Amino acid sequence: MTANSSPAASVGGNARATILNVDDTEAARYAKSRSLRHAGFDVADAVSGRDALAQMEARRPALVLLDVRLPDIDGIEVCRQIKQRWPTTMVLQTSATFTSAADRARGLEGGADSYLIQPIDPDELVAAVRALLRLHDAESSTRQLNETLERRIEERTRALHQANVRLLEQIAQRERAEAVLVQSQKMEAIGQLTGTMAHDFNNILASMVGYIHLVQRMAGDAKISALLDKALAAAERGKQLTLRLLAFSRSNDLVTGPTDVRTLLLGMRDWLRQAVESAIALDIAVQEGGELVAVTDANQLELALLNLVLNAKDAMPAGGSIHIDARARELGEADGDLPAGAYVVITVADTGVGMPAEVLAKAFDPFFTTKPVGRGTGLGLAQVANVARLSRGGARLASEPGQGTQVSLWLAAGSGAALGALAEREMPLNLAGRGERILVVDDEPDIRRTMAELLRGNGYEVLSAAEGGAALTAYADFNPQVVLLDLGLPGMSGIEVARRLRALQPELPIVFVSGHAERELLWTAVPGVRLLRKPFQSEGLYAEVRRCLDDSAGAAGD
Known part of the structure; x- marks a missing residue:
């Protein structure tokens, strides 16, 4: 078998193994180098400990054949330094002087991987070197496998960490989204509750304001009138409060x-x-x-x-x-x-x-x-x-x-x-009625009664109804010129009543009386309707009715 074809002369099967032969005795060094070269190994020689360390730095051999007795540094000390600086390098310690079992134990304890007594049989030397190189090759493969496994474990750990971070972020995003949804639902519920409360409070205020206006009309004492004015001012503050509550509960865009x-x-x-x-x-x-x-x-x-x-x-x-x-x-x-x-x-x-x-x-x-x-x-x-x-x-x-x-x-x-x-347009010059027919539709008895009394006292003929069906019947019998219509009627809604009335009389003036409706939304549902907000002052009620009658008369004249 030639040196180039010998599998024992390579490490890992892909490169020729280099052996560093360290011995200060020329004959012994030559004999060992000759046997190794003949077996297919690349061999470098060193004659001292310092020379051996320098060769290690330059060549990085796979194996060192190291004599114990050297002229400058003890071979065991050289072995210790080699193992400390290049731990994967195999060291085969040799000696013709230190041959006892204690000497061999000392060499192996010093870090050598094997120990041979000189003179060494060439076949035994080659076999020992091959055995150590196989061990070196196996250790190298194991180290590479461990490094690969460690790298893969590190990469997998990093990937799992990144996936865990993404998962935690997704969980956090979901929790934030759920919190926003819950908060939104809470705010929607609060808004609906606030709107309902404001609507009911507006009805109470409207009843109070209506009765105050009726009493004010009958009161002849200036002191009583002054007290009633204060009551109306307090009711106006209550109206502003309900408007603010409705502003809080409203979900549609601003009406600017x-x-x-x-x-x-x-x-x-x-x-x-x-x-x-x-x-x-x-x-x-x-x-x-x-x-x-x-x-x-x-x-x-x-x-x-x-x-x-x-x-x-x-x-x-x-x-x-x-x-x-x-x-x-x-x-x-x-x-x-x-x-x-x-x-x-x-x-x-x-x-x-x-x-x-x-x-x-x-x-x-x-x-x-x-x-x-x-x-x-x-x-x-x-x-x-x-x-x-x-x-x-x-x-x-x-x-x-x-x-x-x-x-x-x-x-x-x-x-x-x-x-x-806008302010000028909201207040007609003449607010008095001249016997025109007004239909008042509201399910609140107090509001229905006070509106009717106020309008009758201002010169109108008034008929009232408590719900949609009665309103349609009253319209057929009474033929009103203006309809004042509550939005939140039981059964048939105010909007549905308005649509049926408009089907009977397309030009009929209709005024929704509500504390929370939006004029633009009502206009979309029933084009041309007006809005009077609860609670209202008597002048506001008279102005809205008069405006409807004047506009209707103007349209008829055209």
């Missing part, structure tokens, strides 16, 4: 129109002061002179301002101050999401704890809150931003920890002329 911000803010002054603690000072500064009209929904704007004031109060547990400022602003060019144009800017600033940047970035997000469980819904600032956006403007938020918070609502400016025209 020209709103006098100066009047709105000054009208809220006492209400807002009642909403904060006594340790908190609240002041309102409104620009003097000039128009301060915004195109917005007054009820939703009031709710937004209340949300901002309550947030400011919560940010000042030890007390502080809230400053509300309103003034006209003009943008010469677009600023972010705000186009150029005229605005009314309402700013609410507090001296509270402020917000860090990470909270500030999410403050307008729905359901985001830093308040304890049960203290906040995360919808307050979201509602504020929505009001500003649907008022063709935007919301700006500035805050730093310990420096307080400032929220500015930019609302598109409206026209004072349009506001004046």
Whole structure:
């Protein structure tokens, strides 16, 4: 067998094995090198311990044939250093001097993998080297397998960790989505409950206001009239409260129109002061002179301002101050999401704890809150931003920890002329009736009775009905010129009654009397209908009826 074809001369079957032969005796070194080269191995010679270590550094042999007795460094010490620096290298210790069992044990204890006594039979030497190289090859394969397994385990562990992280993120996202859904359902239920309560409260107020007007008509004492005026003012405050409750419960888009911000803010002054603690000072500064009209929904704007004031109060547990400022602003060019144009800017600033940047970035997000469980819904600032956006403007938020918070609502400016025209259009000059026939339909006996008495006292002929079927029968017998119709009737709804009446008389003026309906939605269901909100003042009732009759007469004349 030639050196190139000998399988024993390779490590792992893919490279010729290099043997380092270390011996200071030339004859012994030559004999061992000759036998190994003849067996197909690459052999390098070294004559001292230092030479052997240098050769190790340069060649990295698979096996070292190492004599124990060397001129500079003891062979056992050389073996120790080799095993320390190149632990996978096999060491075959040889000696012609140290031949006892104790010597062999000392060599093996020093780290040698095998020990032979010189002179060595060439076949035994080759066989020993081959055996050690097979062991070296097996250890190398085992190490490679272990490394591969460790790498695969590490990769699999990393993949499992990444999958676990993704799973945890998905679980967290699902929990957040479920929490948002639950919160949304809670808010929807609260909104429905609030709307129902506001509707019932409006009916109670409407009955009270109606009776107050009837008593006021009969009262001849100025003191009694003054007291009744105070009762009407209290009822008006109750009406504003129900409007705010309805603004909270309403889920549809804002119904915008020209709103006098100066009047709105000054009208809220006492209400807002009642909403904060006594340790908190609240002041309102409104620009003097000039128009301060915004195109917005007054009820939703009031709710937004209340949300901002309550947030400011919560940010000042030890007390502080809230400053509300309103003034006209003009943008010469677009600023972010705000186009150029005229605005009314309402700013609410507090001296509270402020917000860090990470909270500030999410403050307008729905359901985001830093308040304890049960203290906040995360919808307050979201509602504020929505009001500003649907008022063709935007919301700006500035805050730093310990420096307080400032929220500015930019609302598109409206026209004072349009506001004046709206007010003028809402009050006809002559409110008295001239015997016209009015049909009143309401399931609340007190409201039905007071409306009928007020209209009769103002010069009208009135017939009333408590539900839809009776209303249709009354229409056929009475042929009314105007129908005042409650929206929430038992059985047949007010909208269905209106549609049937319109089928009988397409031009019939119909006024829905409701505390929570939206004019645009009613118009969609029954085109051309009007809306009178409960509770109403007697002048409002007379004005709505007179407007219907005058418009109907004008249309007939055309």
